Structure formats: structure tokens, C-alpha cells
Amino acid sequence: MHRRTRLALVLALIVLGGCGSAPDTSPSEGKEVPFWQAEFNGTAGSRPSDRFWNTETGNRDAEGWGNNELQYYTDDADNSALDGEGHLLISARPAPVGSELPCHTREFCPWTSARLTTEGKVALTRGRVEVRAKLPTGTGLLPAVWMLGNNGVDWPGQGEIDICEVVGGEPRTVYGTAHGPTYFNENGIGGSATLPADASRAFHVYTVDKQPHRVIWSVDGKPYFTLTPSKLPQPRDWVFEQDMHLLLNVAVGGDWPGPPDASTPSPATMTVDYVRLYGEGRA
Numbered sequence: 001m002h003r004r005t006r007l008a009l010v011l012a013l014i015v016l017g018g019c020g021s022a023p024d025t026s027p028s029e030g031k032e033v034p035f036w037q038a039e040f041n042g043t044a045g046s047r048p049s050d051r052f053w054n055t056e057t058g059n060r061d062a063e064g065w066g067n068n069e070l071q072y073y074t075d076d077a078d079n080s081a082l083d084g085e086g087h088l089l090i091s092a093r094p095a096p097v098g099s100e101l102p103c104h105t106r107e108f109c110p111w112t113s114a115r116l117t118t119e120g121k122v123a124l125t126r127g128r129v130e131v132r133a134k135l136p137t138g139t140g141l142l143p144a145v146w147m148l149g150n151n152g153v154d155w156p157g158q159g160e161i162d163i164c165e166v167v168g169g170e171p172r173t174v175y176g177t178a179h180g181p182t183y184f185n186e187n188g189i190g191g192s193a194t195l196p197a198d199a200s201r202a203f204h205v206y207t208v209d210k211q212p213h214r215v216i217w218s219v220d221g222k223p224y225f226t227l228t229p230s231k232l233p234q235p236r237d238w239v240f241e242q243d244m245h246l247l248l249n250v251a252v253g254g255d256w257p258g259p260p261d262a263s264t265p266s267p268a269t270m271t272v273d274y275v276r277l278y279g280e281g282r283a
Contacts, residue, residue, distance in 0.1 A: 034276040036122055036283035044084030045077050052122050052283070055080060056115045064104035065115075066155075069142075070253035070260070072101035072109035080114035083271075090114045091267040092141065092250040111260070115249035123150055123243035127279015128209045131163060131248075135199040136268035137171035140260030142251040143199075143270045145206060147244040156184035159239035161215060164206035168257030171198035174206070176217030178227050181237045189232065191217060191225025203273055210279075215240060243282060248272065 038052065047055075055075040059065065065073075071092055073079070080090050092113035095101055103109035124147065135143040143166055149159035160179040167175065177190030195204065207218040215227045229238045250270050253259045277283070 032278055034278050035127075035281060037274060037276040038088075039086060039274050040082050040088040040272065041086055042082040042084070044082060046082050047075075047077065047080070048082065048088060048116065052118055054117045054119055054121070056117060058102075059109050060102040060104045062104070064254060065251065067251070067254035067256060068105045069251045070103065070105070070109055070140075071111040071113040071251055072103065073115045073249070074101075074112050075114075076112070079112055080116060086273065088116075088248075088272040090116065090143075090248055090250050090270040090272070092136070092252050092269075093267040111252040113250045113252060115247065117148075117245060117247045119148070119150075119245040121245070122277070122281070122283045123245045124210060124277050124279065124281040125243050126210060126212065127277065127281065128207060129163060129246070130205055130207050130274075130276045130278070132203050132205045132273040133164075134201070134203050134271040135164065135166045135174075136250060136265065136270055137166055137198045137200045138260070138264045138268055139169055140253050140258060140264050141268050142167055142254070142257050143268075144247070144249055144251065146247050147208070148247060149239060150243040150245060151239070155179075157181045157239065159242065159244070160184075160188075161208055161210070161240065161244065162188075162190065163208045163217070164219075166199045171200065172196075174199065174204075174219055176208070176225055178215060178240070180232070180239045182233055182235070187233075189227060193217075193219045193222070193224040195219070203271075210240060210244070212241065213238065246275065248275075 057073050059072045095112050101109040131145045145163040147161045162177040165175045172195045174193045177188040179188045209216040217225045229236045
């Protein structure tokens with residue numbers, strides 16, 4: 001994971017832009033309504049709406065995304081696009097021969113991938129984020145769904161909540177972690193859950209419930225870790241009472257999880273069915 005860093009529009013936006021902010025308002029007594037959602041309905045090969053999503057690019061200037069990673073993030077449809085069946089695909093794949101994409105740890109990056117964010121466009125203040133996705137597994141892969149704080153402070157003071165990460169050769173383990181001013185990188189605080197099969201085999205709903213002085217991680221509705229200020233090291237600098245934006249990416253190599261090898265799948269694809277935000281926020 002990167003350690004240095006971050007109801008009026010309806011069917012027209014969904015069809016033309018690839019995802020929508022319009023919540024599901026179909027009648028259902030007692031049904032909670034998201035204040036923003038991305039359902040990724042659109043034609044195959046189209047991009048998610050830039051009204052809500054930014055596509056970050058590069059590697060060398062970002063110092064390997066703070067983790068000496070090997071992927072060059074692009075805005076190419078080969079790396080991020082809709083599949084025409086209601087999903088967003090984020091794919092890591094070997095860089096095209098002769099592409100010469102500048103890398104932090106070597107002359108050229110051997111992989112390409114994508115990193116999408118909602119920074120400056122959509123944020124959760126208080127409430128719940130749900131992401132239904134299949135995450136790629138394999139040696140050297142690090143798919144992640146996460147949040148960064150909007151307080152304008154450099155990382156790690158910015159605050160980071162990792163909603164879900166699946167690391168390299170641990171295909172059935174999902175990690176949820178928080179990072180802040182005095183607890184970051186290997187000192188991040190979190191927990192893990194064990195899936196019934198590899199994370200790439202089936203969709204799961206990955207959830208973070210961000211409430212005042214409490215963050216709860218769940219998979220498929222089952223909580224597995226709760227963080228409160230009392231669990232932080234002194235001075236217990238809790239930085240999560242703020243707007244936080246979303247990030248989706250598939251990283252390759254780096255200090256964590258280590259390098260890919262001949263067994264690493266290509267493409268290695270994160271398939272996102274939906275992203276939904278409940279509670280309070282900005283969209």
C-alpha cells in the first residue's frame with residue numbers, strides 16, 4: 001500500500017459516465033439508502049465517470065508509490081475500464097515491449113496497472129463504505145481498497161484506512177489497517193479475516209464503518225476488527241474525524257509484498273461490482 005501519500009444525476013450519468021452518484025431509491029421499507037454509489041453500468045471499454053473518479057499515473061516521480069513498487073499506473077483502458085456487465089476492472093499486466101515507462105527502482109517499469117481515487121470529488125465523513133469486489137491473488141500482488149484523509153497534511157499525518165488488502169502469497173487473508181502520525185507502515189494497527197477460498201474466486205463485501213472515535217472492519221457483514229483511540233500508542237493521535245476519500249488500485253512488487261515471479265497471473269484483475277457510501281459525506 002502506498003505509504004507516502006491520499007439526488008439529481010440519474011440514468012444519463014450512469015449510462016454516459018460509467019458510474020453514478022444517484023442512490024438506489026426504489027421503494028423498500030426500512031432499506032438504508034446510500035448518499036453516493038458507483039454501480040459501474042456502462043459500455044464495455046468505457047471509463048468510470050471523471051465527475052467522481054481521478055486516474056493517477058506514474059511511478060518514478062512518486063518514488064515507487066512509497067513502497068518501491070514496479071507498476072507504472074496508466075489511464076489506459078487496458079488497465080482500468082468497465083466490462084459492460086456492471087463491473088469496473090482494474091488490471092495489472094506486463095508493460096508492453098518498448099514502452100520505457102520510468103521507474104523508481106530501475107530504469108523502466110516492467111508492469112502497468114491503475115490507481116483510481118475520488119480525491120476532491122467524493123468523501124465519507126461519518127458512516128459506512130461498502131465495496132463488493134473480487135481481488136486478484138498471486139505472488140507479488142497487492143490489490144487494495146482504501147481511504148486517505150482530506151486534512152491537507154502529508155502522509156502519515158494525513159491518516160489512512162485500508163478497507164481491504166490481499167498480500168502476495170496469502171490469497172485467503174484479508175487485512176484491514178489504520179495508519180496515522182505515530183503508527184504507520186509495519187506499525188499500522190489493524191486485523192485480518194480468513195476467507196473460505198482465495199479472494200480472487202468470489203465476490204465479497206468489504207466494509208468499514210467509520211463512526212466517532214470508532215472504526216469497524218467487516219467482510220460479508222461479519223466484523224473482525226474494531227479500532228478506538230485507546231488502542232493507539234501514546235499520544236493516541238486519532239486522525240479519523242475528517243472527510244476521507246477512496247482509492248482503488250492493484251500494485252505489483254515493492255517492499256510489501258515482494259517481487260512477482262513466473263507464477264504471477266497476467267492480467268491480475270480487481271473486479272469491482274459496486275462502491276456505496278452510507279451516512280454523511282460529500283459527493
